[in-house]
Amino acid sequence: MKAMGNDMQNILAAINNEDWSAIKQSAVNIAEHPKPPFTEKIRILSFIGTDTAQFKKLDTITHNTAMELVKLAEQENGNAIIDKFAQLQKSCLNCHQSFRKPFQAHFYGK
Numbered sequence: 001m002k003a004m005g006n007d008m009q010n011i012l013a014a015i016n017n018e019d020w021s022a023i024k025q026s027a028v029n030i031a032e033h034p035k036p037p038f039t040e041k042i043r044i045l046s047f048i049g050t051d052t053a054q055f056k057k058l059d060t061i062t063h064n065t066a067m068e069l070v071k072l073a074e075q076e077n078g079n080a081i082i083d084k085f086a087q088l089q090k091s092c093l094n095c096h097q098s099f100r101k102p103f104q105a106h107f108y109g110k
């Protein structure tokens, strides 16, 4: 997750520099973000419980939006990239607003 935050910052900087290949690389990283190790995944999913479907749906939306951003970077379509980036940010926010707080309380005692 921390890496995803860094990738988002890299995309923002790359948009300002019109560095399309850097945008593409970071969007690929987000789309293919590493899944947690199996045991951790079990812990996470058992904690989410009945909300698993919703969690997966939000994860898929982030994945698909990042893939669309990859395509736009290949087309060097600056305006569309900026709109898509905003959508990507919203997809992160949507999951965080539902899941981040209870997660951190449960797993890290925050």
Ligand code: HEC
Binding pocket: 001, 002, 004, 005, 006, 008, 030, 055, 056, 058, 059, 062, 088, 089, 091, 092, 093, 095, 096, 099, 100, 103, 104
């Ligand atoms: C399907 C749900 C989901 C999506 C989508 C999601 N996140 Fe998260 N994210 C979480 C949860 C749950 C946590 C809290 C648990 C944790 O820190 O691992 C979190 C925590 C984080 C953190 C804090 C990590 C830390 O070590 O303090 C960052 C940064 C982050 N997410 C970035 C992103 C970015 C950027 C995106 C979109 C590109 C994104 N996340 C999309 C669920 C999601």
